[in-house]
Amino acid sequence: MIQVGEKAPGFCLPDGDGREVCLDDFGGKWVALYFYPKDNTQGCTLEAVEFTAAKDDFASKNAVVVGVSRDSAKSHTNFTAKHDLDLILLSDPEHRVHEEYGVWQLKKMYGKESYGTVRSTFLIDPDGVVRHVWQKVKAAGHAEKVLERLGELSG
Numbered sequence: 001m002i003q004v005g006e007k008a009p010g011f012c013l014p015d016g017d018g019r020e021v022c023l024d025d026f027g028g029k030w031v032a033l034y035f036y037p038k039d040n041t042q043g044c045t046l047e048a049v050e051f052t053a054a055k056d057d058f059a060s061k062n063a064v065v066v067g068v069s070r071d072s073a074k075s076h077t078n079f080t081a082k083h084d085l086d087l088i089l090l091s092d093p094e095h096r097v098h099e100e101y102g103v104w105q106l107k108k109m110y111g112k113e114s115y116g117t118v119r120s121t122f123l124i125d126p127d128g129v130v131r132h133v134w135q136k137v138k139a140a141g142h143a144e145k146v147l148e149r150l151g152e153l154s155g
Helices: 042-053 055-060 073-083 096-101 142-154
Strands: 012-014 020-022 030-035 063-069 088-091 104-109 112-117 120-124 130-134
Touching: 012 088, 030 042, 030 096, 030 142, 042 055, 042 063, 042 073, 042 142, 055 063, 055 142, 063 142, 073 088, 120 142, 130 142
Parallel strands: 030 063, 063 088
Antiparallel strands: 012 020, 030 120, 104 112, 120 130
16 A cells, blocks of 8 residues: 555546546646545445535645545546535546555455455545555545645645
8 A cells, every 4th residue: 555655656447427537637736536436326426425414624725535446437527516526526437546545455354255345535636646545445425534634744
């Protein structure tokens, strides 16, 4: 997994409208980059709704929130519409960016092992350096924790 102090790996992925969005597009801003398992599941919906509710607070701190999952661009469009989300959600179906950030990991559930997304968030500064990492995130209240840490780091 990418560590604090490392340069965030660059990437370009499609958003819900199929437009390519690159990490470099946010140069000069803080980026809360969060990886989540699946659109329209309970925890992922809660996390996205909380990030949407805090969008203006992030913007006031020169920050943008970007979510990444393996879901398709069409799934993101439906997810956004169904829950009235106002976030940038990117599609990484081959989990290439998941792997670069170290969030594609072997997981155990009910005694079975399989690879999947470990819910994680990376707070990236305006120079592209990772300043905080949350691993194995609990969705409830997470957006507020990220916003609080952003406030501490951005002064």
